[in-house]
Amino acid sequence: MAIQRITSPAAPEPPPERWSNCLLVDGVAYVSGMVARGAQGEMPTGMDEYEQAKAIFGKIKGLLEAAGGSMADVVKITVYVVNIKNNVKVWAARREFFKGNFPASTLVEVRALASPEILVEIEAIAHIGKGVR
Amino acid sequence: MAIQRITSPAAPEPPPERWSNCLLVDGVAYVSGMVARGAQGEMPTGMDEYEQAKAIFGKIKGLLEAAGGSMADVVKITVYVVNIKNNVKVWAARREFFKGNFPASTLVEVRALASPEILVEIEAIAHIGKGVR
Amino acid sequence: MAIQRITSPAAPEPPPERWSNCLLVDGVAYVSGMVARGAQGEMPTGMDEYEQAKAIFGKIKGLLEAAGGSMADVVKITVYVVNIKNNVKVWAARREFFKGNFPASTLVEVRALASPEILVEIEAIAHIGKGVR
Numbered sequence: 007m008a009i010q011r012i013t014s015p016a017a018p019e020p021p022p023e024r025w026s027n028c029l030l031v032d033g034v035a036y037v038s039g040m041v042a043r044g045a046q047g048e049m050p051t052g053m054d055e056y057e058q059a060k061a062i063f064g065k066i067k068g069l070l071e072a073a074g075g076s077m078a079d080v081v082k083i084t085v086y087v088v089n090i091k092n093n094v095k096v097w098a099a100r101r102e103f104f105k106g107n108f109p110a111s112t113l114v115e116v117r118a119l120a121s122p123e124i125l126v127e128i129e130a131i132a133h134i135g136k137g138v139r
Numbered sequence: 140m141a142i143q144r145i146t147s148p149a150a151p152e153p154p155p156e157r158w159s160n161c162l163l164v165d166g167v168a169y170v171s172g173m174v175a176r177g178a179q180g181e182m183p184t185g186m187d188e189y190e191q192a193k194a195i196f197g198k199i200k201g202l203l204e205a206a207g208g209s210m211a212d213v214v215k216i217t218v219y220v221v222n223i224k225n226n227v228k229v230w231a232a233r234r235e236f237f238k239g240n241f242p243a244s245t246l247v248e249v250r251a252l253a254s255p256e257i258l259v260e261i262e263a264i265a266h267i268g269k270g271v272r
Numbered sequence: 273m274a275i276q277r278i279t280s281p282a283a284p285e286p287p288p289e290r291w292s293n294c295l296l297v298d299g300v301a302y303v304s305g306m307v308a309r310g311a312q313g314e315m316p317t318g319m320d321e322y323e324q325a326k327a328i329f330g331k332i333k334g335l336l337e338a339a340g341g342s343m344a345d346v347v348k349i350t351v352y353v354v355n356i357k358n359n360v361k362v363w364a365a366r367r368e369f370f371k372g373n374f375p376a377s378t379l380v381e382v383r384a385l386a387s388p389e390i391l392v393e394i395e396a397i398a399h400i401g402k403g404v405r
Contacts, residue, residue: 008271009211023230024230025244026242029215033298034266036264039244079275081300082302086245101289108289110293112305113305113386114352115383115384120246133297133300136274138275142402142404156366157374159373164402165299169376169397171378249382250383253356253359260378
């Protein structure tokens with residue numbers, strides 16, 4: 007079966023010819039680095055890492071559910087932050103979306119994300135339907 | 140079937156015992172972070188992000204074709220830049236290599252790549268033969 | 273078969289509700305970004321990139337063996353360093369753990385890792401049992 011594009015009302019679509027938020031193939035969902043921009047592209051001004059990560063995980067959850075899966079199916083996340091001293095804020099958000107065996111994770115501090123208001127970007131890989139519910 | 144190493148004239152091979160440009164296993168091609176160095180290792184001096192990204196996508200295309208696939212099979216790219224303000228230049232190059240559903244993508248600004256002349260590094264995952272042609 | 277968490281005495285487990293060092297699903301092992309912290313969480317103070325990378329690859333090896341595989345099964349590694357000028361030190365460690373076709377690799381300099389003593393972080397993807405022995 008060919009690669010399928012997955013969309014969800016939870017995750018605003020980018021303009022054409024940029025990227026897909028999520029592609030599904032061979033039972034594996036690849037989720038783009040997601041940020042906490044709003045439904046109309048609004049910057050996440052004033053939102054800290056906890057709030058941004060929560061918004062991002064909400065988008066990832068919506069995409070995975072649209073793919074027929076759930077957050078339990080996530081096997082790997084990569085978290086990019088601009089201030090690693092606030093990593094505990096990302097962890098706090100993560101605890102609200104996962105239970106049992108958390109995904110394999112990498113978290114690094116990069117120099118910049120797409121705009122200064124964006125403090126966190128998170129990408130994910132999930133094997134749909136393979137999580138322990 | 141065991142992991143296969145994929146090579147292409149489009150992508151100069153590294154010295155021994157460094158990395159493989161592309162490995163193929165279970166129908167999945169993993170492409171290393173590629174940069175715009177020339178066939179003899181020349182630095183991409185004077186090439187901007189558009190030109191470097193174009194050279195890089197050309198290498199990835201060559202590798203995927205050598206693996207029996209195409210750019211349509213790419214499900215995820217990760218783009219590392221040293222000046223995220225020039226991300227539109229990478230996007231411009233990307234539009235020349237993809238159509239339809241673009242790959243899931245992450246783009247972050249790191250502090251440095253292998254040498255100061257290198258402005259962009261791009262890695263990719265592709266599920267060979269699964270793209271919509 | 274559902275996602276399985278893989279553990280090994282070689283790689284100290286994180287506290288609960290943080291991440292899994294390694295998850296295995298559909299024959300693919302996803303290894304978290306590993307660092308050279310000691311068995312009791314000790315910082316790798318005084319260890320250079322070579323020593324840290326060697327400690328990290330030792331952890332990855334232990335996890336993959338616990339998953340029924342080996343370092344030959346690694347198809348992709350991503351290496352995050354804080355001083356890319358020392359990348360040859362990481363390469364030196366890598367040569368002690370791989371032979372034949374090295375994994376596809378990406379190596380970038382980020383601004384910071386989890387603490388200042390940590391100079392290297394490495395994540396890996398392996399297709400268990402698919403390496404050329």
